[in-house]
Amino acid sequence: MLCVNVLFDFTYLGSVMGNKFAPLQITLHWLVFILIVAAYCAMELRGLAPTGWRPWFNITHITCGLSVLVLMIARLALRLKYRTPEIVPRLSPMMTGLAHLGHTALYLLFIALPLLGFFIQYYRGREWGVFGVAMPFASVADEDLRETLTSWHELLANAGYFVIGLHALAALLHHYYWRDNTLLRMMPGKRGRE
Numbered sequence: 001m002l003c004v005n006v007l008f009d010f011t012y013l014g015s016v017m018g019n020k021f022a023p024l025q026i027t028l029h030w031l032v033f034i035l036i037v038a039a040y041c042a043m044e045l046r047g048l049a050p051t052g053w054r055p056w057f058n059i060t061h062i063t064c065g066l067s068v069l070v071l072m073i074a075r076l077a078l079r080l081k082y083r084t085p086e087i088v089p090r091l092s093p094m095m096t097g098l099a100h101l102g103h104t105a106l107y108l109l110f111i112a113l114p115l116l117g118f119f120i121q122y123y124r125g126r127e128w129g130v131f132g133v134a135m136p137f138a139s140v141a142d143e144d145l146r147e148t149l150t151s152w153h154e155l156l157a158n159a160g161y162f163v164i165g166l167h168a169l170a171a172l173l174h175h176y177y178w179r180d181n182t183l184l185r186m187m188p189g190k191r192g193r194e
Contacts, residue, residue, distance in 0.1 A: 018085070019085040019086055019087075019088060019181055019185060020085055020184070020185050020186075021082075021084075021085060021185055021186055022078070022082055023188075024078065025075065025078050025079075025082070025186075026186055026187070026188050027188070028071055028074060028075050028078070029075070029186055030188065031071060032068055032071050032072060032075065032110070035064045035065075035067050035068045035071070036064070036068060036110065036160075036164070038060060038064045039060075039061050039064035039065050039068065040157070040160075042057045042058070042060040042061035042064065043057070043061050043157070045057065046058070046061075061117075062117060062121065062128075062130060063130050063131065065113065065114040065117045066114055066117070066118065066130050068110055068113075068114050069110075069111060069114035069115065069118070072107065072110050072111050072114075073111070075107075076107060076111075085185050087174075087180050087181060087182050087185070088180060088181050089180055091180070099170070102163075102166060102167060102170060105163050106163060106164075106167060109156060109159070109160055109163055110160075112156060113153060113156050113157060113160065116149050116152055116153040116156065117153055118135075119149050120146055120149045120150055120153060121135065121137070122135075122136060122137055122138055123138050123141060123142045123143075123145050123146040123149065124137065124138075124141055124146065125137055125138045125139065125140055125141030125142070126141070170182075171183045171186075
């Protein structure tokens with residue numbers, strides 16, 4: 001019955017359940033996580049692959065990155081539309097501020113990185129596509145701008161390791177040290193602590 005509700009009752013997908021995020025929010029969170037891991041792995045492992053396979057690693061990186069952009073915008077829209085479930089026990093104002101700062105950094109980072117990647121491809125001045133869809137490209141390549149965008153993309157991607165690590169560490173500290181429901185609110189199939 002739950003599967004039928006999830007498939008056909010879209011109010012269920014968007015509603016916050018007690019002190020958990022809505023199922024759609026949880027699904028998008030973990031899907032974005034998987035896509036980010038795939039995008040990072042594609043770039044980190046590209047150098048180990050035979051030369052003939054490297055374009056596939058690039059395509060995987062670009063496809064995952066642009067998928068992250070679309071899903072992050074959807075996540076942001078859902079976050080603005082639905083209330084955030086309460087953390088139990090309640091956080092101090094300082095911890096709440098740090099949590100907001102961390103989430104703002106995550107959203108900005110994973111919207112900015114794919115946008116930079118998009119413009120890196122755009123200014124190559126060559127045809128390219130994602131999921132078989134032709135994407136726009138500059139009529140004349142701009143290698144200087146592309147180089148600048150690439151350096152920003154790499155800088156932010158490297159900062160992403162730090163931001164992701166802090167996010168994961170904070171979730172684990174909330175769960176095991178402070179023993180609140182922060183992590184459980186975003187876990188699929190688990191009930192949050194009341």
